[in-house]
Amino acid sequence: MDRPYTILSCAMSVDGRIDDTGPERLRLSNEADFAEIDELRAECDAILVGAGTLRADNPGLLVRSPLLRERRRERGRTAHLLKALVTRSGEFDPAARFFSTGDAGAVVYTGGAGVDTARRALADRPAADPPAEVVDAGDPPTVRAVLADLADRGVGRLLVEGGGHIHTLFLTSGLVDELRLAVAPFLVGQEDAPRFVVPGAFPQTPDAPMRLVEARALGDVAVLRYRLDRGARA
Numbered sequence: 001m002d003r004p005y006t007i008l009s010c011a012m013s014v015d016g017r018i019d020d021t022g023p024e025r026l027r028l029s030n031e032a033d034f035a036e037i038d039e040l041r042a043e044c045d046a047i048l049v050g051a052g053t054l055r056a057d058n059p060g061l062l063v064r065s066p067l068l069r070e071r072r073r074e075r076g077r078t079a080h081l082l083k084a085l086v087t088r089s090g091e092f093d094p095a096a097r098f099f100s101t102g103d104a105g106a107v108v109y110t111g112g113a114g115v116d117t118a119r120r121a122l123a124d125r126p127a128a129d130p131p132a133e134v135v136d137a138g139d140p141p142t143v144r145a146v147l148a149d150l151a152d153r154g155v156g157r158l159l160v161e162g163g164g165h166i167h168t169l170f171l172t173s174g175l176v177d178e179l180r181l182a183v184a185p186f187l188v189g190q191e192d193a194p195r196f197v198v199p200g201a202f203p204q205t206p207d208a209p210m211r212l213v214e215a216r217a218l219g220d221v222a223v224l225r226y227r228l229d230r231g232a233r234a
């Protein structure tokens with residue numbers, strides 16, 4: 001299958017939590033790491049999150065550095081990345097920053113009744129907003145269908161930025177090429193705090209481990225990069 005090179009990036013606590021239970025998003029990274037993530041974004045063509053992250057954080061998913069945006073433009077690219085959302089229900093806030101910011105548009109991947117729900121939600125957006133479309137990627141949507149559609153749109157590199165259910169969906173699919181973890185120097189310790197992944201049948205087992213290609217300190221944040229076997233599963 002023709003698909004983008006897929007990088008999954010996540011910041012977590014030492015106890016594997018990607019947020020706490022409070023209303024504000026927990027800061028699990030430092031400035032140096034944020035700057036690296038911005039560079040990573042700028043090297044990619046599309047950025048993908050799940051509907052849970054949209055609801056919890058209302059992220060813009062933009063390239064923050066003006067210099068990096070300028071470099072992208074010089075190479076004939078949009079300043080920001082194409083945004084991709086994965087949702088079963090098709091329920092999201094069409095006024096979210098995800099849809100109203102950036103210059104490359106957005107694609108919502110859903111399936112079944114979610115398709116009509118999502119199309120209705122997007123119908124009344126302001127005309128000045130970047131374009132957004134809904135793609136039926138199966139019921140429930142599959143990673144394979146999402147990646148095939150992104151490849152058709154010319155996406156060569158995809159950055160997956162959460163949350164835990166989407167990490168699980170992608171990692172269990174066997175269609176992730178690289179994993180970048182930033183590990184913050186503390187523990188969250190709350191039973192209900194979101195986890196890096198939920199239980200699933202991961203191909204990255206003790207018998208088929210990932211390859212650690214980098215382990216580095218950015219201040220007190222540990223950056224770990226793993227390579228995963230390409231196409232471990234259909």
Ligand SMILES: NC(=O)c1ccc[n+]([C@@H]2O[C@H](COP(=O)([O-])OP(=O)(O)OC[C@H]3O[C@@H](n4cnc5c(N)ncnc54)[C@H](OP(=O)(O)O)[C@@H]3O)[C@@H](O)[C@H]2O)c1
Nearest residue numbers: 010011018019050051052053087088089162163164165166
């Ligand atoms: N530290 C980090 O790097 C980082 C990054 C991103 C997010 N986060 C945190 O992660 C938390 C959100 O994580 P989350 O796990 O709740 O949400 P999520 O993974 O962003 O999204 C979950 C949603 O994805 C959809 N979904 C789940 N399974 C699916 C499947 N098999 N097929 C298609 N769609 C599926 C569902 O959407 P519908 O409900 O619409 O059907 C589900 O509610 C927040 O607290 C956020 O702050 C942390």
